[in-house]
Amino acid sequence: MANTNENRKALLISPELCIGCRGCQTACKNWNQLSSEKTKNSGTYQNPPDLAPTAYNIIRYSEVPSESNPVRWLFVSRRCMHCGDAGCMKICPAPGALYKTKEGAVAADRDKCIGCKLCVAGCPFNVPRYDSSNKISKCTLCSDRIAEGLSPACAQTCPTGAIRFGDRNELLASAKKAGYSKVYGEADLTGLGTLYAFKDAPKIYGMDENPAIPESVIFWHNVLKPLSVIGLGGAVAGALLHYAVIGPHKDDEEVKKS
Amino acid sequence: MSEKTLVKATTAEIINHWILAVSCILLIITGYGFVFKMEGIYALFGSNTTMKWVHNWTGVIFTFSLAGTLFNYLGEALDLSRDDWNWIKLGGGYLSKKHVQVPPMGKINTGQKLYYLAILAGGFGIAVSGLAIWLLPGMRTLIQVSHLVHNLAFVLFVVAVPAHIYLGTLANPGLLRIMIDGTVPLEVAKKRYPKWMKELGI
Numbered sequence: 001m002a003n004t005n006e007n008r009k010a011l012l013i014s015p016e017l018c019i020g021c022r023g024c025q026t027a028c029k030n031w032n033q034l035s036s037e038k039t040k041n042s043g044t045y046q047n048p049p050d051l052a053p054t055a056y057n058i059i060r061y062s063e064v065p066s067e068s069n070p071v072r073w074l075f076v077s078r079r080c081m082h083c084g085d086a087g088c089m090k091i092c093p094a095p096g097a098l099y100k101t102k103e104g105a106v107a108a109d110r111d112k113c114i115g116c117k118l119c120v121a122g123c124p125f126n127v128p129r130y131d132s133s134n135k136i137s138k139c140t141l142c143s144d145r146i147a148e149g150l151s152p153a154c155a156q157t158c159p160t161g162a163i164r165f166g167d168r169n170e171l172l173a174s175a176k177k178a179g180y181s182k183v184y185g186e187a188d189l190t191g192l193g194t195l196y197a198f199k200d201a202p203k204i205y206g207m208d209e210n211p212a213i214p215e216s217v218i219f220w221h222n223v224l225k226p227l228s229v230i231g232l233g234g235a236v237a238g239a240l241l242h243y244a245v246i247g248p249h250k251d252d253e254e255v256k257k258s
Numbered sequence: 259m260s261e262k263t264l265v266k267a268t269t270a271e272i273i274n275h276w277i278l279a280v281s282c283i284l285l286i287i288t289g290y291g292f293v294f295k296m297e298g299i300y301a302l303f304g305s306n307t308t309m310k311w312v313h314n315w316t317g318v319i320f321t322f323s324l325a326g327t328l329f330n331y332l333g334e335a336l337d338l339s340r341d342d343w344n345w346i347k348l349g350g351g352y353l354s355k356k357h358v359q360v361p362p363m364g365k366i367n368t369g370q371k372l373y374y375l376a377i378l379a380g381g382f383g384i385a386v387s388g389l390a391i392w393l394l395p396g397m398r399t400l401i402q403v404s405h406l407v408h409n410l411a412f413v414l415f416v417v418a419v420p421a422h423i424y425l426g427t428l429a430n431p432g433l434l435r436i437m438i439d440g441t442v443p444l445e446v447a448k449k450r451y452p453k454w455m456k457e458l459g460i
């Protein structure tokens with residue numbers, strides 16, 4: 001489904017180009033009208049500390065020294081990954097609450113969200129957050145902007161090209177051309193909408209090597225869901241078959257006869 | 259026609275059983291609505307959030323009702339003996355067109371005991387996991403486990419409940435009456451519940 005979407009748009013993030021200015025965080029809040037929250041200094045520049053209902057994207061500041069660079073500092077811009085095969089959509093029980101835009105983004109309709117939090121369980125990347133009225137609150141790839149031909153606010157404001165927006169296929173091709181033989185998210189979960197050009201192993205940047213929908217959700221989707229239909233159908237069919245072939249107990253009649 | 263009857267179920271037990279039955283079926287219907295995102299079922303309730311509200315609060319009613327059954331059935335259900343094992347081996351007499359003499363049963367038979375224990379365990383699991391999803395903050399692992407338990411129990415319910423309804427109605431004419439006015443004709447009772455009759459001294 002997602003793979004064949006020729007219109008699929010994506011973000012390509014290059015941590016090595018990021019200067020950690022946090023312009024993307026500010027632009028995101030600005031466009032999506034998200035308030036800021038009071039946070040505490042915990043000894044890192046990372047602020048806010050994590051994605052939040054009012055923080056759709058953050059820059060992760062991790063110090064990961066390497067042999068050649070004892071002060072290597074990695075800035076990783078994080079947000080919804082806009083999975084092709086999205087675990088949140090798979091598990092969501094509310095019709096229309098989470099949906100794919102025609103550009104392949106995973107967007108949310110607050111009015112249809114029932115606040116069950118199952119998407120938190122289904123997301124391979126721990127992205128969905130809930131606001132104070134118990135509704136999902138997350139990055140939509142600025143669906144409202146891209147529908148009008150604009151770039152998402154984060155990409156628009158990024159001064160270094162660390163966050164680039166465009167046709168997914170073109171972004172992949174340009175990353176390959178720039179020498180990245182592997183692009184994070186090219187094929188995972190039938191392709192992510194947030195791609196990363198990592199120079200080192202994804203783990204160094206704090207990302208799962210092989211992101212996947214949680215096993216319990218896969219088991220539910222592939223086994224329990226069909227079983228709930230087969231089970232009900234089987235029980236009803238079994239009852240009718242028993243009635244037709246063997247028939248009811250006749251305690252009452254037997255008592256009357258005797 | 260006047261027949262001697264025996265009171266098998268009290269009014270409180272009958273009312274509680276119907277509360278349990280109606281809430282359970284409502285939960286199953288809304289449950290299917292959730293599992294398969296069935297817009298038609300959501301439409302019955304008006305909006306997405308209304309259906310969730312109905313499901314959650316019906317769940318609360320179901321849970322209290324299930325707790326109420328503890329006083330009615332748990333003692334009987336745990337009273338398992340050799341006769342129960344032999345009853346299982348004969349399939350409760352349900353596997354043959356001919357009359358099968360099953361071991362003498364008490365107030366409830368082996369099948370009912372096992373059904374009750376399964377519903378009690380499944381009901382406990384589905385209630386606790388449901389409350390966890392509903393009320394606890396969104397912790398990933400907790401929601402994953404709760405979601406799995408909730409759905410495993412759901413499968414148990416959608417199989418066991420129709421079987422229970424069939425066995426209580428079509429498969430055993432005259433049984434439904436116990437859940438309506440609570441009575442059984444004395445002669446039928448002697449045949450069905452010999453051990454219970456013995457306890458009562460009839």
